[in-house]
Amino acid sequence: MKIGIIGGGAAGFFAAIHASAPGTEVTIFEKSPKLLSKVKVSGGGRCNVTHRPMEISKLVKNYPRGEKFLKRVFPKFKSEDTIRWFESRGVALKIEADGRMFPVSDSSQSIIDVLLKEAKKLNITIRKSCGVESITPADSQYKLDTDDGTFLVDKLIIATGGHPKLDSYSFLKNLKHSILDPIPSLFTFNTPKESLRELMGLSVVDGIVKIEGTKMTYRGPVLVTHWGVSGPAVLKLSAFGAQWLKDKNYVATALINWNGAYGEEEFNAHIKNYLLAHPNRKVESHSLFEIPARLWEHFCARSGVENAQLYGTLSKKQINKLVQNLFCYTLKVEGKTTFKEEFVTAGGIALNEVNPETLESNYHPNLYFAGEVLNIDGITGGFNFQAAWSTGFLAGTASLN
Known part of the structure; x- marks a missing residue:
């Protein structure tokens, strides 16, 4: 089974890692020559991985858009799970006075390294400078027209992040989904x-x-x-x-x-x-x-x-x-x-068109969404990354079913 992931950011990598299993070929398509660029610059280069664990009812209050949706996502992968995942792979985290959590190293490279290492261990194919121009449902597969040729995948996870302009979502035009106008947040x-x-x-x-x-x-x-x-x-x-x-x-x-x-x-x-x-x-x-x-x-x-x-x-x-x-x-x-490297946008894929239990499209079977491409955004403090880890995990694991 071939699983394609569009987007080489936090949500994309986490989705790819959790979509990897015996019998699956996972490929990440990233349009830029760099991977995990937002992880690199976030938190002044320290990477605010998540926020101190709190009850889900309190956690979701930190999302101006996506609160109700995330109430159904977070029980499957919450802050405690994020902490456990990174620390079990050798990245110790610390809690600061305001609840933000960073790697003890105070370097975002610690987070990048563990994600790249995990992807390599799982034999995930990474195609950089390979932007997807269009997605076309083709029988029971999806055809991806990219800068590097055409690819067919059995399942597809879209984790392209937020975009400042609506025309940046044009590669989704062959799908039935509504896209809410992006507006800056933070x-x-x-x-x-x-x-x-x-x-x-x-x-x-x-x-x-x-x-x-x-x-x-x-x-x-x-x-x-x-x-x-x-x-x-x-x-x-x-x-x-x-x-x-x-x-x-x-x-x-x-x-x-x-x-x-x-x-x-x-x-x-x-x-x-x-x-x-x-x-x-x-x-x-x-x-x-x-x-x-x-x-x-x-x-x-x-x-x-x-x-x-x-x-x-x-x-x-x-x-x-x-x-x-x-x-x-x-x-x-x-x-x-706004800070271009760390910009956060409201808008994107309408949440009422996505199943919060699986992140699967309501219109297209075997099509999933993760991260900021969804109309979800959090306030500063590690909340946007937590949404990326949680939705990436859920989309990745659901794609194996």
């Missing part, structure tokens, strides 16, 4: 007209970012960049707000609380208590609420606080403005920045 907010950008490199560990006029909010680290704001809180918010922000042409107002441990009243009370206790201290020189010094100076300037002004001389108006900057800092968002 991106930073551009704020070209905001002076905050001058403080690039500054960050806070516990911010709360909201999109004005919606219920969308996320809490976590916030980073100031030369183009605007980023960090986990912004990236996660962008994922849940992907469609809304696209519809608004990425023009919106972001509201930031720079220390999520405090509410508006707590900020106010703390500043008033501090000025009573330390009336002769300079406001600019004594940052509160664990705010970085330069960011605090920025807040002071926006609040009308003079350079050498003492806490004891703060007016009610100045205090109110300071609280406003701390609790509800307003940023005009005009555009986004």
